[in-house]
Amino acid sequence: MKNLRPVPKPEINTARCTGCGWCVPTCNLHLLSLENLGWKKFSVLSDIDACTGCKKCAVRCPFDAITMRELQG
Template sequence: MVDTVRCTGCGRCVAACGSRLLSLEVDGFRKYAQIGISKRCKRCLACAAACPVRALRAD
């Protein structure tokens, strides 16, 4: 799950996701990470480890 308030849109989680399920979405002048098909997520937490602001967690 992505905490969109905390997410800075740096894209490190997108690059770390081996399944390529994360993408960056744009909302006005702000970017944030968004998970595509959450059922396909393997919960490896590589994205959470790459996030410098701890905006991702396994739920």
């Protein structure tokens, strides 16, 4: 049976993200990485469907650039 309850997924605010990388090692599934966009680095979630919604990345971000959003699916 499919889980009908929405799982919160991280949403990264690139305006707040400094590219510090503190969130990257908190993801046990290795779904977060830093990527260049022009001259600046940002945190990027590579596979939103694989994310379990553990919130470790959002808690670890010192700049509040990651918020958890419930996605209907």
